[in-house]
Amino acid sequence: MKMKLRQDVVVTAVTEAAKSPMLFRHGAVVIGKRGDIKGKGYNNYISAGRGIELGRRRSIHAERAALMKLSVEERRDVVVVAVRVGEGGDLREGAPCKGCQSFMKRCGVRVCVYMLEGEWREMYF
């Protein structure tokens, strides 16, 4: 990985992931050009909408949850750090899904950093 990942960013992402009520707990942090943390989020259940019974609960993924808190302009050229934690809050590997990849691309996200096979990886859009 070419980027330097600050420890406080990792801690924030892990803390977010630990808030998730779902089986696979993901967290995401959005970092601006100056290295500032602009947004954060975790995967969570959302309501299915009025009068709609889906039989299963829908969810919002961490990357999307973090980006949705920002304006359309604020989402451009950012770095998204996506993590997953285990039951004990320990860092686990997890790559962004196809849906989040396409959402990040549409947002104009520069790069997503995630952990796979024990090392941090970068996905450029």
Ligand SMILES: [Zn+2]
């Ligand atoms: Zn996703």
